[in-house]
Amino acid sequence: MSAPSPNEQLYVGVELCASSARAALVNPAGEVLASREAALAGGDLAPQIARLVSELRDSAPAPARAIGVGVPGLVNPQTGRVVISSDIPAVVREDLRAALAQATGLPVALDNDANAGALGEYAAGAGRGSRNMFYVTIGTGIGGALILDGRLWHGASGFAGEFGHITIDPEGIECTCGNVGCLETVASAPNIVRRTHERLMRDSTSSLSRLGLNKNFTAADIAHEARGGDDFAAMMMARTGRYIGTAIAAVINLLNTERVVLGGAVMDAGEIILDPIIQEARRRSFQPNFESTQIVAATLGHDAVPIGAALLARDAAQQGG
Amino acid sequence: MSAPSPNEQLYVGVELCASSARAALVNPAGEVLASREAALAGGDLAPQIARLVSELRDSAPAPARAIGVGVPGLVNPQTGRVVISSDIPAVVREDLRAALAQATGLPVALDNDANAGALGEYAAGAGRGSRNMFYVTIGTGIGGALILDGRLWHGASGFAGEFGHITIDPEGIECTCGNVGCLETVASAPNIVRRTHERLMRDSTSSLSRLGLNKNFTAADIAHEARGGDDFAAMMMARTGRYIGTAIAAVINLLNTERVVLGGAVMDAGEIILDPIIQEARRRSFQPNFESTQIVAATLGHDAVPIGAALLARDAAQQGG
DSSP: OOOOOTTOOEEEEEEEOSSEEEEEEEOTTSOEEEEEEEEOOSSOHHHHHHHHHHHHHHTOSSOEEEEEEEESSEEOTTTOOEEEOSSOGGGGGSOHHHHHHHHHSSOEEEEEHHHHHHHHHHHHSTTTTOSSEEEEEESSSEEEEEEETTEEOOOSSSOOOOGGGSBSOTTOOBOTTSOBSBTHHHHSHHHHHHHHHHHHHHOGGGGGSGGGGOTTOOHHHHHHHHHTTOHHHHHHHHHHHHHHHHHHHHHHHHHOOSEEEEESGGGGGTHHHHHHHHHHHHHHSOHHHHHTOEEEEOSOGGGHHHHHHHHHHHHHHHHTO | OOOOOTTOOEEEEEEEOSSEEEEEEEOTTSOEEEEEEEEOOSSOSHHHHHHHHHHHHHTOSSOEEEEEEEESSEEETTTTEEEEOSSOGGGGGSOHHHHHHHHHSSOEEEEEHHHHHHHHHHHHSTTTTOSSEEEEEESSSEEEEEEETTEEOOOSSSOOOOGGGSBSOTTOOBOTTSOBSBTHHHHSHHHHHHHHHHHHHHOGGGGGSGGGGOTTOOHHHHHHHHHTTOHHHHHHHHHHHHHHHHHHHHHHHHHOOSEEEEESGGGGGTHHHHHHHHHHHHHHSOHHHHHTOEEEEOSOGGGHHHHHHHHHHHHHHHHTO
């Protein structure tokens, strides 16, 4: 954290989650000067986010110039409206951008949370120094975003980056998206837990695992046991990594990106998942493409989305004049 | 074909294949004015291509300004050298660009053949009117190329577009690239033939197929029988289409391209393969992404690569001054 000069332009970046929001005051270099979090109640989101932003502005050393919001859902870049959000279905009915702009008196930029996270890591985290980056976030769901030639790639209608819905197992289980065997159906946190429960039930050797003692374990618990030397838990994390690595190989083959940055709660597991991801990506990608790609862990943690959202606000404000 | 004015700038586009080369004289609008084909002997390629180009220039109504060559292999855009070519391994030892420029006295642009084909279809074929296009060519091998925001996407080191090596079946057979279960191992022409032989051997119902009468059928024969009403042949083509559609869904999800253009000899089969491709891509892609994409057959046939190569030469000549 650096002390801002009174003339420095500051931006507010907001990460919207299913039941909470996190806002950060960010300088143009992508550094977080202050942050606040609040639980979200039912009803319209704009007034609740406006309150959070207002508290943050009260403590700001300089005025905030614009607000950026990262939303878990598809955002139509033309209208600025959220088209689909499985995490916050109600947000589709709200014109969040317009309402938040009116409530705060500031310009508001809205984008998908994975896009915001990608921009954050690109500008201030593990993506620094690259021009072409693929960002993946693996948690409750799996998101992706692309920086191509230094700019966020939105695609023809703003829906690029749906990495979690790449088919990994053509004969796999049903996904919420309607497809079967999507990456998300095997590698998201709830699905790591599901697969682990299924293996514990049918595999007698797994009785040696400490996970069998606890019916309500989480993906973080599996990672914890794996790091602690539990072979069964380690195998489940390694297999998860191999699924993710297979999908990453497809991206490397197709786009020849120079860096792949992996974030989200599942990646908190560290090497026990990152190493198998890299191994499988190497095995399944064209050698020259693999060799020109670095696959690394994200470094900004919970700050990635707020920082990226703030930078989206900065870019929109600069383009707007 | 239109009559060129004597001042019109013309370009030569060359498609290099395993045992032949095809050259076309192309105007800046991407129209073919004349073309020639020649078998390739062993030894250096540059003198043989120079001879073909020279014959074409002799018949040209205006001087050709530059040459573009589409090569079946990876091309390093920095050095202009072919890095890997499974079809023409010897081309890696030759500095084709420099040697051809010296032999003809014209500037030479070199790129991967799928990239050239994509540019051809984009400028003068099925890609016209789009800004973001994914091009796939399915023949002996499977290639891919991307036009993003109106420009060829080469990737960090020039190797983007390796669509044939996306994993479709994680437990599939070995691919020449070292991976297992690549799209190419199930959907290229030789692999359609292999899968069909395997099914004929183990499936008694397939004895009803006319394909069982001929041991040396090709992928084109299978397509021919399928169009003629042979249910077994139709099933083999439909399954092939579903594999391709699965991989295309990954691209649509990831990049949200507005058009997918499918070319190459396997696509000559027509609707019996295109329809299952579209069906499977719909089933396996995010609905908003699918809805913003048109999936269509290429329209330029054998002219796509020479036209695109000529346009690469045009663009390089214009950039060079």
